[in-house]
Amino acid sequence: MKKENIRNFCIIAHIDHGKSTLADRILEKTGAISKRELKEQMLDDMDIERERGITIKLNAVQIKYKYNDEEYYLHLIDTPGHVDFSYEVSRSLAACEGALLVVDASQGIEAQTLANLYLALDNNLTVIPVINKIDLPNADLEKVIKELENIGFSREEIVLTSAKTGEGIDTLLESIIKKIPAPKGDETAPLKALIFDSVFDPYKGVVVSIRVVDGVVKTKDIIKMMQTKANYEVVGLTINNPKETSVEALSAGEVGYLSASIKSINHVKVGDTITLKDDPASIALPGYKEMKPMVYCGFYPIESNRFEDLREALEKLKLNDASLVFDPETSKALGFGFRCGFLGLLHMEIIEERIEREFNIDLIATSPSVIYEVLLTDKSKIIVDAPTKMPDRSLIAKTYEPYVKTSIFSPKEYIGPIMELCQDKRGTFINMDYLDESRVTIYYELPLSEIVYDFFDKLKSYTKGYASFDYELIGYKESNLVKMDILLNGEIVDALSVIVHKDFAYQRGKLVVEKLKEIIPRQMFEVPIQAAIGTHVIARTDIKAMRKNVLAKCYGGDVTRKKKLLEKQKAGKKRMKQIGSVEVPQEAFLSILATTDKK
Amino acid sequence: MKHCYIHIPFCQNICSYCDFCKVLYNEELVNKYLLYLEREINSIYKNDILDTIYIGGGTPSSLNVKQLDKLLKILTKLKQSKTIEYSIECNFSSITLEKLNLFKKYGINRLSFGLESINSKNLKILERTESKRQIIKIIELCKKLGFTNINIDLMYAIPKESIKDLQADLDFILALDVSHISTYSLIIEPHTKLAINRVNYIDEDLDYKMYQLICKNLADNYDHYEISNFAKKGFQSKHNLCYWQNKNYYGFGLGASSYIGTTRINNTKSLTKYLQDKYILNYENLTKNDIMSYEMILGLRLLQGINKDQFKEKYAKDIYDAFPIINNLLNKNLLVDDGNSIYIKEDKVYVSNEILINFIKE
Incomplete structure (x- = not known):
């Protein structure tokens, strides 16, 4: 070539x-x-x-x-x-x-x-x-x-x-x-190949997508990943045209796939440089970054005996997705599950959907959280990626939350609503560029947690779908954060706790209890729902006791039909999680994301 | 086998809520139907002596005198015990002195009237017609002819119905002084006119208040013996009890169900198929566990509940061993064990499904 x-x-x-x-x-x-x-x-x-x-x-x-x-x-x-x-x-x-x-x-x-x-x-x-x-x-x-x-x-x-x-x-x-210029690069220089993707294949192990920048890579070469320092022997090189075709070598300028019996995706990092073990390049290609999760949430199987199946599902998904991280965690309300980290909300939704669809595990996803930093009174700093890890208020000196710089792109008639929205979301205006007479880019600094919460949905509804946005992390800022607990029937449901800005807690608490009331069906007894900061209850509502669930009609001895109706009810219950004495549907755990004040 | 149900699927008028197996009355079709009903009975009935026969519908009284005579003649093939309870369902608009005399002649001793409501607003929604005067006249006539066992069906929780409306219906029915009253809250079944017109249920709390109102009104003179059934002393429906007590019964006719040995059989609901002698739609062979499960979900509908000794006798197993879940339900005050029987208290009857699902296997 x-x-x-x-x-x-x-x-x-x-x-x-x-x-x-x-x-x-x-x-x-x-x-x-x-x-x-x-x-x-x-x-x-x-x-x-x-x-x-x-x-x-x-x-x-x-x-x-x-x-x-x-x-x-x-x-x-x-x-x-x-x-x-x-x-x-x-x-x-x-x-x-x-x-x-x-x-x-x-x-x-x-x-x-x-x-x-x-x-x-x-x-x-x-x-x-x-x-x-x-x-x-x-x-x-x-x-x-x-x-x-x-x-x-x-x-x-x-x-x-x-x-x-x-x-x-x-x-x-x-x-x-x-x-488009032809690629430059030197075939005779030591190998430098950029990893820009990887995919797990059950027969070949991790298959790495590479762009050879300098040098040549051949089968049987011993390669070295410059970041992870892992060494492998190249088993196969292929291109996709668009059927898979084996090739002997890939040289400077070429793009293809490399397999080397790599079992762990952790050794293959997007952005890393592949070189030869015996003739290594002196410096790696620029631009490598460690991918860090920005959003965390808990995944719990509805049926607690499926915990191991969930672990297996996550492990399988991780084979193809190095940015997915997970660790076991326990919730008093939900039992055993995993704290999972994602690049963003969409990433989280995709993983959740794949687990339910491809692995057939009914999941409860707890509300997503960003990573907070907390300075304790003893001057030590801790990382909080889950509301349950928030220390007692008496131990906290300062709290910090991640901020992003967003660029919001919109027709100019929505400037007003967008600024109102960003102001509501604790944003700081930076500046505004006109792309032409009718289109603007508005730059704001916003807490990442607000983006995770409902910013995107709101932006769409405030601008009739015309605005789009993008963001990048810019660092941490001090913020007045508190943990808000939700109590069902007087007991804290740890999986429903959330970290919020203190000034917004009352409003959020009210929304959440109302939403829960909508979602949780009537039980055999009245169930109070409360939102609380520490011992201080900030919102409350009650789910009325169930009054009627009876099959009154009997007709000509058709009792098999009665039984079928009961079986259907029983199947419905299986999709609910028993928390204390309350049966809670899985949607309830995302009710923390509830918004009702749509424009 | 001591019990038998006969289905007559013909009506002069189709009510808006009805999802029972029924067709509009047609003289020729009824004649043909009776022929096939006889064939079905002949092929299955094993000459058992019956304690109860129940002719239900549709509206059995919608048949003309000649057809009723033919039907009851066919049913003389069924052997009757001396204490038989022999019921037929009627409505007030189709019953006549002549028909009542015919019933008498064949030994029918229990009449069940679908009254549902006398409130004109309700009747309009249900697409029924009733005249208070006629009802009073007919009940008097029945009593004069010696029918002492009479049931009246009352429906409530009808859209826009108020507590006051229901009280008026109850006052009217109480004044009729019949031996048995069945009450049903309206169910909006799929494919009925109500469902098609997207009629909504009344509020759950109001529905419950209505149920309480009924219990209160009937408490003095009637025994609340099953979720929807109230009877004067000695007038419980023996036929319906056979269902709740999980006993065997024949079911003949379109859409009828039977329980023979350990098999529950449902007949076809297609008149065309029925008139080709293809009367069975499906059947379920029950294991002992299935039968015990039915015993619970049916038996707990009765306020007296399930007798523990009788359960043990029937299944050679202690009820607690068969269903350890009972202990949990006792702890939660959802069930009561009075030493002899296990039952659901009256205040929990209206949410009994929450309890019954515990006896359904996964």
Whole structure:
């Protein structure tokens, strides 16, 4: 493979702007795959991804394309499209020389796209602006072209496509070849290959997606991971075109998969550099970061005898997901479970859904928490990633919570509601940029916990879905935090405790008890629900006692039907968790996220 | 086998709440139906001497005199014990002196009337018609003819019904001075007119208040012996007791259920199939554990509950060994053991499902 004929590129796009469909169309156009083989969105291979329209795991495909009698090798590297996965995005960008910036012709640029564009520019990528979905009846080409011009592209370089009809795909392939530079790099230098993804295969172990930057890697080579220091012998090298094909070697500029009987994903870190053990590179590739969970919550099996099954499920998911962390924890209310850490809320929801769907375990997820820092009166500092770990108030000197800088991207008519929302969420205004006369980016500093709570839902409802946002962690700030407990029938339910800002506790407590009253069905006796800080009750409501649950009618001796109705009731109860003497449905544990004051 | 249920699935009018097995009355269809009913009885009935026969519906009294005569003639094949309780369901609009005399002639000694309500607002929702005057006249006539065992069905918890409305219905029924009263809160069953029209249930608390009102009104003259049933002394429905006491019974006719040996059988609800002699829809063979489970969920509907000695005699097992969960339920005051029997107290009867599900296997 001639290095000059390789083009490594990725696609940057907001969710739903047609990234995967566009990738499919390129595969189809270049003959890499026939229309018949094309399951909608070939590159996303998990069900949940396809359903949610998000790409979670990356994928790299080699496409052969003849242009002016020269054979070109296009490596399309797929990237995740959600803010939870921005580090993974940055590493897959680093594996490329170019990027397609795909913008929906009817929606225009979104915050996410912009954030990833800046990431691409930081990585010195050549960016080709693409306006997709031009076939849509509500496409507003002029508006979107203006937006792209405002962020520095010229009208001439914009490629117009419709992934649906195939229009513009040829032009796009041509600009990829003409504009995106061929990879540089030195085949004779010591090996440097960037890990930008990994996947667990039950037969091969961890399969690593790599971009060779310098040197050559061959089968039987002994490789070394520069961060984790782990050594392995290369068992297989493959490319995906888009069927798996074995190759002898991968050299500078090439993208492919490496397997080396790697059993633990902990040895394979996205962003790490692979080199040869006997001829190591002196310095690793830049940009490596340890991925740290930002959000924690408890996962508990509804049926307590499924604890081991849950452990197995988490271990299996972890094989493919180094950013997922978990440790056993015990809750008085829920029994044995795991404290799990995630990159963000979406990541958490995806894992929860996969456990329920793929492993068939009914779960209770407790309300998500960020990581707080607490300075104790004895001057020592502790980390609190779960409300139950919050020390007694008498021992606390100061509390700190993580803050993020958010960029909110919106039509200007929503500036007012957005600022109101950010103010409500304890935000500090930083500044505001006009992208053009009608669009703004508003920058705010906000506590991460507010983002985790309901910021995204609120933002959508305050702006009728027009605003998008992105955030990055900027550090910790002092804050007046308290632990709010929820009591059912007079007993604290530890799994419902939550850490809140003191000024907001009363309002949150009221919302939560009301929501619980809605969710928890009537019991055989009246059940008070209280929210309390320490011993001070700040909100209360009561669930009335059950008055009626009886099969009154008897008809011609049809008692099998009566039994069936009772069986159905019994099955319904199985999905509830017995806490003390109260039966609580699983949704109750997320009621802490309850919001009713939607605009 | 000492008990037999006969189903007559014909009505002159279809009520909005009814999900029983019924069709609109059609003279020809009834004649044909009676032929097949006879065939079913002939093929299954084993000449047992019966303590109870219960003709239910639909509306058995909607048949004309000739058809009723034919039906009752067919049923003479069933051997009757000397103390037989022989019931038939009637409604006030179709009953006549001639029909009542016919019942007398064949030995029917218990009449069960679907009254449901006399409140015009309720009747409109239920899509029924009743005339107070006619009801009073017919009950008087029945008593004059010597029918001493009469049941009246009362329905409550009807949308928009008030406590006052229910009290008026109760006053009217109490004045009729019949031997047995069955009360049912309205159930909105799927596929009924009410369900299709998206009618909602009344408030749970109001429903319970109505139930309490009924218990209070009937307490002086009637014994509350089963969740929905009240009887004067000596007038409990022997036929219904056979269900609650988990006894065997025949069930003949469209949609009827029977319990023969250890098998529970449900007949088809399709008239077409029934008229092709394909009367069985499904059956369930019961294990001893199943039977004991039925014993509990049925027996605990009776206020007197389940006699511990009788249970032991029947199943050669102590009730506590069969269901250790009883101990928990006693501790939670959901069940009572008075030394002889285990029962649900009257104040918990209205939430009895919460208790009964403990006797259902997973």
